[in-house]
Amino acid sequence: MRCACCGMEILGQKFGPYQNNEYYCERCWYDPSLFFPDKPGKIIQRCTFKGPRLSNEELNLIEIIDLYRQQSINPNRAVSDIWEQVLGKQRIKIPAMRARQKNILLYFGKIKAYELLLLSAVDQWSDNDCEGYQRNQYNSKKREIKDYLQKCPIPLVPAILGSIKDGQFIPENGDCFGHLELPIIPGSIALLDGQQRTSGFEVVFQEFKEFIKNNGFDVDNGIIEQYYELFNFELPIVLINSIKISDKVRTEKKLPEDIDPTDIERAFFFIINKTQKAVNASLKDELAYKTISAGIRGIPVIEKELWRTEVVPIANSLNGEQGPLEGLINLGGVPGLKKPIQLNGFVTSLKSLFSNEHFTSLTAEKKREFLHAYWGMIREIIPETFDKESYNKFLLTKSIGIYSLNNLANDIFNHCLNRHVDPFLKENLRSYLYPLKNFDWSIETSPFAILAGKKGVKRAKEMMIELVKVAEVNEA
Numbered sequence: 505m506r507c508a509c510c511g512m513e514i515l516g517q518k519f520g521p522y523q524n525n526e527y528y529c530e531r532c533w534y535d536p537s538l539f540f541p542d543k544p545g546k547i548i549q550r551c552t553f554k555g556p557r558l559s560n561e562e563l564n565l566i567e568i569i570d571l572y573r574q575q576s577i578n579p580n581r582a583v584s585d586i587w588e589q590v591l592g593k594q595r596i597k598i599p600a601m602r603a604r605q606k607n608i609l610l611y612f613g614k615i616k617a618y619e620l621l622l623l624s625a626v627d628q629w630s631d632n633d634c635e636g637y638q639r640n641q642y643n644s645k646k647r648e649i650k651d652y653l654q655k656c657p658i659p660l661v662p663a664i665l666g667s668i669k670d671g672q673f674i675p676e677n678g679d680c681f682g683h684l685e686l687p688i689i690p691g692s693i694a695l696l697d698g699q700q701r702t703s704g705f706e707v708v709f710q711e712f713k714e715f716i717k718n719n720g721f722d723v724d725n726g727i728i729e730q731y732y733e734l735f736n737f738e739l740p741i742v743l744i745n746s747i748k749i750s751d752k753v754r755t756e757k758k759l760p761e762d763i764d765p766t767d768i769e770r771a772f773f774f775i776i777n778k779t780q781k782a783v784n785a786s787l788k789d790e791l792a793y794k795t796i797s798a799g800i801r802g803i804p805v806i807e808k809e810l811w812r813t814e815v816v817p818i819a820n821s822l823n824g825e826q827g828p829l830e831g832l833i834n835l836g837g838v839p840g841l842k843k844p845i846q847l848n849g850f851v852t853s854l855k856s857l858f859s860n861e862h863f864t865s866l867t868a869e870k871k872r873e874f875l876h877a878y879w880g881m882i883r884e885i886i887p888e889t890f891d892k893e894s895y896n897k898f899l900l901t902k903s904i905g906i907y908s909l910n911n912l913a914n915d916i917f918n919h920c921l922n923r924h925v926d927p928f929l930k931e932n933l934r935s936y937l938y939p940l941k942n943f944d945w946s947i948e949t950s951p952f953a954i955l956a957g958k959k960g961v962k963r964a965k966e967m968m969i970e971l972v973k974v975a976e977v978n979e980a
């Protein structure tokens with residue numbers, strides 16, 4: 505028998521029969537550039553991404569994933585049907601557990617990253633095609649997740665939520681545990697939550713393709729294994745069957761006749777993405793700082809504004825016993841504590857100082873010293889605005905006061921450097937800050953009282969600088 509592709513006698517394994525009763529030789533069938541309908545199923549069964557080098561199976565799987573990814577955004581149902589006709593009912597098995605939440609059957613499973621890349625797609629209702637969505641930001645988010653997966657030593661990825669329209673749960677050992685069989689077609693899993701996590705793995709995948717294109721497969725320095733480790737990354741996944749759910753609520757007359765699976769998916773998408781309350785901003789700063797001080801790096805949301813984690817311990821010490829802001833900073837965002845300064849705002853308002861190159865080159869201890877001297881002197885000059893009994897009558901510990909004074913700290917610091925004055929000695933700051941005493945901080949009559957928002961902060965800071973300039977003139 506001869507191969508329908510190369511025409512050579514088939515000596516080893518033969519593949520077929522395909523259309524017109526044709527058969528193919530092993531070499532041709534494994535050619536990654538040739539597609540056969542039984543390839544995805546067979547290759548997925550055989551391929552493991554174990555390494556150390558790239559096998560024929562792996563090379564083919566990479567091509568198949570690439571082909572499938574092209575259908576991963578808004579897959580057209582008609583196109584999916586054609587895929588299914590071409591591929592037949594080939595299925596992939598994932599371990600899963602079944603649970604019931606009132607009307608809904610849920611499947612908790614685990615899926616390998618490369619399997620998720622094959623099967624998952626984003627449907628029309630996702631935020632992907634909403635107008636005004638910034639694509640650039642979205643791309644940078646993908647890369648952020650990729651960096652996190654590659655660089656963070658403990659890259660926990662929480663469960664992905666997806667919807668399947670076809671799939672069968674096969675129980676083993678009783679009713680609850682077993683596995684889920686999913687058709688191997690693009691868009692088999694519609695992602696409800698986890699689009700960006702999945703994209704992070706896609707960027708890893710694209711990077712790997714680029715890597716083998718440039719380096720071949722014979723690189724023996726562990727790089728391929730690192731990629732394989734990520735392809736085999738096991739993701740927790742929760743799956744619902746939106747068709748079954750919509751059928752059920754329709755027949756039980758719990759929802760209108762015309763409810764369809766996409767309505768269910770959209771509702772879940774909304775529930776998951778819009779109703780979770782984010783961590784309080786101040787608590788987020790504290791948690792970020794503790795994470796960094798534990799030596800855990802590579803978490804994008806922290807790395808992006810790493811300077812914030814430097815401010816937190818300083819704010820903690822300003823707020824600590826005998827500190828100039830003792831007990832005045834609300835560290836964890838817990839309401840009702842009578843602590844007027846929000847940690848998050850306090851940190852944010854120090855941005856100009858913490859991006860000042862002369863200041864950033866200081867040691868942590870020196871930075872702390874300066875802020876203690878600065879706030880210590882302000883407290884000495886106008887103690888009533890810090891007093892637990894009376895701070896409420898003044899604007900100093902309100903946002904506008906904190907923002908303007910923390911901004912001013914940067915100017916004072918520069919000013920000291922320019923004049924060769926030691927900024928770490930509290931007493932040296934007295935003459936600069938003394939005019940603050942005559943400023944009207946009263947909550948009712950202060951010129952700050954009518955200022956609001958970003959513009960207000962800017963104006964308030966200008967007013968503070970004017971005051972300091974007055975001090976300079978007097979000094980001269």
Ligand SMILES: [Zn+2]
Binds near residue numbers: 507510512
């Ligand atoms: Zn051949």
